[in-house]
Amino acid sequence: xxxxxxxxxxxxxxxxxxxxxxxxxxxxxxxxxxxxxxxxxxxxxxxxxxxxxxxxxxxxxxxxxxxxxxxxxxxxxxxxxxxxxxxxxxxxxxxxxxxxxxxxxxxxxxxxxxxxxxxxxxxxxxxxxxxxxxxxxxxxxxxxxxxxxxxxxxxxxxxxxxxxxxxxxxxxxxxxxxxxxxxxxxxxxxxxxxxxxxxxxxxxxxxxxxxxxxxxxxxxxxxxxxxxxxxxxxxx
Amino acid sequence: xxxxxxxxxxxxxxxxxxxxxxxxxxxxxxxxxxxxxxxxx
Numbered sequence: 001x002x003x004x005x006x007x008x009x010x011x012x013x014x015x016x017x018x019x020x021x022x023x024x025x026x027x028x029x030x031x032x033x034x035x036x037x038x039x040x041x042x043x044x045x046x047x048x049x050x051x052x053x054x055x056x057x058x059x060x061x062x063x064x065x066x067x068x069x070x071x072x073x074x075x076x077x078x079x080x081x082x083x084x085x086x087x088x089x090x091x092x093x094x095x096x097x098x099x100x101x102x103x104x105x106x107x108x109x110x111x112x113x114x115x116x117x118x119x120x121x122x123x124x125x126x127x128x129x130x131x132x133x134x135x136x137x138x139x140x141x142x143x144x145x146x147x148x149x150x151x152x153x154x155x156x157x158x159x160x161x162x163x164x165x166x167x168x169x170x171x172x173x174x175x176x177x178x179x180x181x182x183x184x185x186x187x188x189x190x191x192x193x194x195x196x197x198x199x200x201x202x203x204x205x206x207x208x209x210x211x212x213x214x215x216x217x218x219x220x221x222x223x224x225x226x227x228x229x230x231x232x233x234x235x236x
Numbered sequence: 237x238x239x240x241x242x243x244x245x246x247x248x249x250x251x252x253x254x255x256x257x258x259x260x261x262x263x264x265x266x267x268x269x270x271x272x273x274x275x276x277x
Contacts, residue, residue, distance in 0.1 A: 019245060022245070023245065032238070033241050088251075089252075092244075199256075203259055206262075
């Protein structure tokens with residue numbers, strides 16, 4: 001409980017720092033103040049990758065009989081939900097950056113298209129979880145989809161290398177020595193990576209606990225309903 | 237400052253705060269729901 005609070009406090013502090021540092025970045029010759037979005041957009045995309053990676057890892061652990069635990073299914077579900085949130089924010093912030101710099105809100109560029117595809121795939125993953133079924137059947141079906149869906153993540157990440165795109169190169173590559181990105185911008189982006197990752201971990205822990213409690217309640221309610229139906233049948 | 241930059245930060249802050257608020261409320265509600273059973277056992 002205390003560790004969750006500490007994690008939450010660290011997430012809030014680093015996020016506040018990212019917003020302050022990002023908004024305080026100087027205007028640049030090419031992008032004017034639009035470059036201030038560098039503190040948010042790449043870290044949001046990175047966290048979406050992490051979230052879908054964790055969904056895949058938890059799904060694989062559920063699929064292996066020796067490591068199969070309901071907790072892996074709860075983690076996979078919580079992480080996919082967070083991944084959808086971060087992907088949605090990546091698309092919105094990217095669109096807000098693209099409009100003044102590219103002149104369009106949206107274009108069918110390889111990176112943008114694969115990001116939209118990633119969002120649709122994981123929305124589908126979350127939607128299929130609400131299909132009425134037994135908990136174990138739902139968990140098994142979700143684990144198979146969760147383990148397969150992650151294929152879209154490396155395709156999305158490498159899209160800017162594999163195809164001619166309007167989108168700039170990989171942001172992580174700009175952290176290498178010799179990069180043209182100024183130190184202030186790198187610092188803001190790095191703090192953004194830390195802040196978004198901490199926020200993700202904190203929210204993942206809380207959401208997983210909520211999902212586990214809901215699953216437990218659902219199982220108890222089902223057991224109670226079956227017992228009540230049996231009593232009715234005996235009374236008749 | 238550009239309206240695009242303000243919108244970018246506002247959307248991110250509002251979305252993260254909104255989702256975090258919803259999750260924390262659910263988490264606290266779950267804690268209240270579980271506690272009486274645990275104390276009874």
